[in-house]
Amino acid sequence: xxxxxxxxxxxxxxxxxxxxxxxxxxxxxxxxxxxxxxxxxxxxxxxxxxxxxxxxxxxxxxxxxxxxxxxxxxxxxxxxxxxxxxxxxxxxxxxxxxxxxxxxxxxxxxxxxxxxxxxxxxxxxxxxxxxxxxxxxxxxxxxxxxxxxxxxxxxxxxxxxxxxxxxxxxxxxxxxxxxxxxxxxxxxxxxxxxxxxxxxxxxxxxxxxxxxxxxxxxxxxxxxxxxxxxxxxxxxxxxxxxxxxxxxxxxxxxxxxxxxxxxxxxxxxxxxxxxxxxxxxxxxxxxxxxxxxxxxxxxxxxxxxxxxxxxxxxxxxxxxxxxxxxxxxxxxxxxxxxxxxxxxxxxxxxxxxxxxxxxxxxxxxxxxxxxxxxxxxxxxxxxxxxxxxxxxxxxxxxxxxxxxxxxxxxxxxxxxxxxxxxxxxxxxxxxxxxxxxxxxxxxxxxxxxx
Numbered sequence: 425x426x427x428x429x430x431x432x433x434x435x436x437x438x439x440x441x442x443x444x445x446x447x448x449x450x451x452x453x454x455x456x457x458x459x460x461x462x463x464x465x466x467x468x469x470x471x472x473x474x475x476x477x478x479x480x481x482x483x484x485x486x487x488x489x490x491x492x493x494x495x496x497x498x499x500x501x502x503x504x505x506x507x508x509x510x511x512x513x514x515x516x517x518x519x520x521x522x523x524x525x526x527x528x529x530x531x532x533x534x535x536x537x538x539x540x541x542x543x544x545x546x547x548x549x550x551x552x553x554x555x556x557x558x559x560x561x562x563x564x565x566x567x568x569x570x571x572x573x574x575x576x577x578x579x580x581x582x583x584x585x586x587x588x589x590x591x592x593x594x595x596x597x598x599x600x601x602x603x604x605x606x607x608x609x610x611x612x613x614x615x616x617x618x619x620x621x622x623x624x625x626x627x628x629x630x631x632x633x634x635x636x637x638x639x640x641x642x643x644x645x646x647x648x649x650x651x652x653x654x655x656x657x658x659x660x661x662x663x664x665x666x667x668x669x670x671x672x673x674x675x676x677x678x679x680x681x682x683x684x685x686x687x688x689x690x691x692x693x694x695x696x697x698x699x700x701x702x703x704x705x706x707x708x709x710x711x712x713x714x715x716x717x718x719x720x721x722x723x724x725x726x727x728x729x730x731x732x733x734x735x736x737x738x739x740x741x742x743x744x745x746x747x748x749x750x751x752x753x754x755x756x757x758x759x760x761x762x763x764x765x766x767x768x769x770x771x772x773x774x775x776x777x778x779x780x781x782x783x784x785x786x787x788x789x790x791x792x793x794x795x796x797x798x799x800x801x802x803x804x805x806x807x808x809x810x811x812x813x814x815x816x817x818x819x820x821x822x823x824x825x826x827x828x829x830x831x832x833x834x835x836x837x838x839x840x841x842x843x844x845x846x847x848x849x850x851x852x853x854x855x856x857x858x859x860x861x862x863x864x865x866x867x868x869x870x871x872x873x874x
Contacts, residue, residue: 431585431720432507436732440740443582443713446591450578451705453594459698460602473614474764475687476556478694479549482676483536483561486669490532491572493668495525495579496715497661497803502583503716504801507723516650518580521657523649529572533565540565547676548683550690560618567622570629577632582716593632600624663807664798670810677819678835681826689832692772695763699756699773703748703784707791710737714792718799727861734796734854741788749784753777772832779836783843790846793854800857809849818842 431439498521505513536543540561549557578590601624608616675697682693714737721729752759760773797806818838825834 431717431733432724432726432729436729436736439717440713440733440736443585443587443717444709444737444740446587447582447713448706448709450587450591450594451709452702453591453598455698455701455705456598459701460598460605473556474694475550475691476553476560476614477617478679478690478697479544479547479553479557479683480560480564481694481697482547482672482679483543484564485672485675487532487536487565487568488571488575489668489670489672490665491529491568491575492579492712493665494528494661495572495576496668496712496798497664498525498576498657499579499583499716500660500664500719500798500801500803501657502580503719503799504723506583507720512648515645516648516653517657519645519648520650520653521661522576523646524654524657524661525572525576526569529569532572533568536568537562537565546680548680550683550687552687556614559615563615563618563622567625570622570626574625574629574632577636579712579716582713583719585716587713589632589635593628593635596631597624597628600627660801660803663803667794667798667803667807667810670807670814674814674818678822681822681835682832685832688766688768689772691764691766692760692769692776695760695769695773696776698763699752699759699777700784702752703745704787706741706744706748707784707788710741710788711791711795711798714795715798718796719801722800722861727858730796730800730858730861734792734858737792737795738789741792742785745785745788749781753781775833776836779833780840780843783840786843786847790843790850793850796854797850797857800861802857805853805857809846809853812849813842813846817845 498517501517501521502514505517540558544554544557544561574593578593581587581589601620604620604623605617608620610616612619679690679693682689714733717733718730721727721733756777757770757774760770764770794806794809797803797809818841821838821841822835825838826832828834830837
């Protein structure tokens, strides 16, 4: 059970960057993967097809969020077991969680295939794009198990301090998608994009399985399945999955509101979603790696190390987001033109980023603290924080401002306000939780880890 990095005893900044940089690279490759779809569809098939992709996006986001969130819940348990140097617990946690992951992902795919028409109607999908969105998602769901297992394996690898292969796997997947997209679009039109996505993700998973079999980073032995751990895994995975899904649920709600305004508005919202990934992914990368890093620190009861990692992530993340925000906000109109040649769409995109702007810096603060809270073994607390600023603040406020004469700008203002609330609430919760853990610290455990 050898890990690539000792987060408890290693140098804080070095360990953080060793994990963060490949994960962030993987996230940006994922962004490139999604942007490739958007660029091909927007430029080859036009505004209607792009609107159909936007209508499909909330469901895809929720499914990806469930995969990332639930596997992040598994990573909490694996990281803490590694930090405690309990090899038996590590192996049984991995075997049990893998079995659950396979069964769960297949069940979700089957259920959503049946409910898909109702879900699209619930999201107020325009009649002009309904059939296209339905066909795209039906194909996407066929490959959902591959997406879920990819997230599972990368989460477990991060727990062992291996983040580099996630980057390599995502690079392969992005290249495959870029090559396959135009080929299948020529043969199958809009549906070809979904086929290319499923194929590239499935090939990527196969490559990852081959890598794991050769390197034997961890042991996946079904004989170590422990049914007594099922409840513990679910307890961590469900709130983590719901936590990751809440932004996607909020996006679905906002998409439904914006759909009532018109095709240009929903197409513009789709463009902002693609451009926002440049600003969201570094924050998400900090969240993911801090879950693993602080999970090991928590397993060793080293709360002082947890504080060090939070401070280091904030010192790195905030300046990074200031630079990225200035670039995206300053060139939003020009960047919009890469996706759609529409002056109406470009103007909506420009105003959106002008209003939200500072929210992306605050979102980085939020994600650093949420990653810490998760790593400390409290995904339920993170979930409640997400409920506060997405469901209690953002969604109702968006509806009220839209319907009291502020229009689209009211929705954008609600997004900014929710970011402000999020950063304050997450920082308070994270610091209080660490202080509580410090007061309950066991001196003999700390002495053993030094």
